[in-house]
Amino acid sequence: MNLSLQLLLLLTLTVRTVRTHGYYVFRVDECLTSSSALTDVEFIRTEYFNKVPYARFNSTVGEFVGFTEYGVKTAEYYNRGDYVLRMRGELERYCKHNLPIFYSNILDKTVSPRVELKAEQQPRGAHMSMLMCSAYDFYPPAIDVYWQRDGKKVTTDVTATDELADGDWYYQVHSHLEYTPRSGEKISCVVEHASFSEPMVYDWDPSLPESERSKMAIGASGLVLGLILSAAGFIYYKKKSSGRILVPS
Numbered sequence: 001m002n003l004s005l006q007l008l009l010l011l012t013l014t015v016r017t018v019r020t021h022g023y024y025v026f027r028v029d030e031c032l033t034s035s036s037a038l039t040d041v042e043f044i045r046t047e048y049f050n051k052v053p054y055a056r057f058n059s060t061v062g063e064f065v066g067f068t069e070y071g072v073k074t075a076e077y078y079n080r081g082d083y084v085l086r087m088r089g090e091l092e093r094y095c096k097h098n099l100p101i102f103y104s105n106i107l108d109k110t111v112s113p114r115v116e117l118k119a120e121q122q123p124r125g126a127h128m129s130m131l132m133c134s135a136y137d138f139y140p141p142a143i144d145v146y147w148q149r150d151g152k153k154v155t156t157d158v159t160a161t162d163e164l165a166d167g168d169w170y171y172q173v174h175s176h177l178e179y180t181p182r183s184g185e186k187i188s189c190v191v192e193h194a195s196f197s198e199p200m201v202y203d204w205d206p207s208l209p210e211s212e213r214s215k216m217a218i219g220a221s222g223l224v225l226g227l228i229l230s231a232a233g234f235i236y237y238k239k240k241s242s243g244r245i246l247v248p249s
């Protein structure tokens with residue numbers, strides 16, 4: 001699976017905010033990891049003045065680094081005192097304690113997508129076809145939706161949306177494929193997601209959809225019924241008229 005498993009961890013905690021005369025100072029703590037095993041956790045504290053970050057402590061570096069002139073001076077000051085010593089303990093105290101709790105409560109939960117594959121209405125006479133593969137109601141948002149033509153990945157004429165948040169923790173995504181149909185080929189939509197143990201392949205069935213088929217069946221029975229009735233009428237008419245001739249007046 002080549003899912004980019006981004007577990008950016010938002011243990012965002014506003015430890016301190018100071019607001020005076022329109023100036024705004026705050027800091028954000030983050031515990032970041034890129035592995036579900038939580039082996040490479042990093043503690044980051046960033047300090048902001050009026051939304052501009054000016055200094056950051058990174059547990060991998062072990063010191064504060066300043067970004068602005070004021071930030072550089074502040075970082076030097078922090079690095080000389082107790083403050084930096086306290087920050088060096090935050091990875092253990094804050095991240096390694098909280099991350100597994102957040103992780104098992106939310107981040108390792110997966111909900112598999114409901115996938116729908118359908119043809120888009122094309123203008124009359126168009127020789128291109130458009131398919132849409134949609135995945136609904138999945139979590140987490142990292143997903144890979146792509147197309148295959150006879151088992152080979154299609155890279156051209158594909159347009160896809162981002163993962164769109166439904167606002168209820170679930171996400172949806174839509175991918176369009178524009179192609180010229182050839183007989184005997186197989187078009188598939190493939191979905192990879194953390195909730196699946198392997199890529200799921202959805203084959204396009206180019207036969208008519210159910211509603212079209214029932215419309216055709218109704219049309220055909222109407223035609224047959226019409227033919228039977230007109231044949232019956234014709235036979236009846238023939239019988240009547242020939243009977244009239246046979247009877248002498």
Ligand SMILES: *[C@@H]1O[C@H](CO)[C@@H](O)[C@H](O)[C@H]1NC(C)=O
Pocket residue numbers: 032042044058059060061
């Ligand atoms: C923290 O520092 C390490 C080592 O320089 C770096 O690889 C990593 O990207 C930094 N993390 C952040 C969030 O800046």
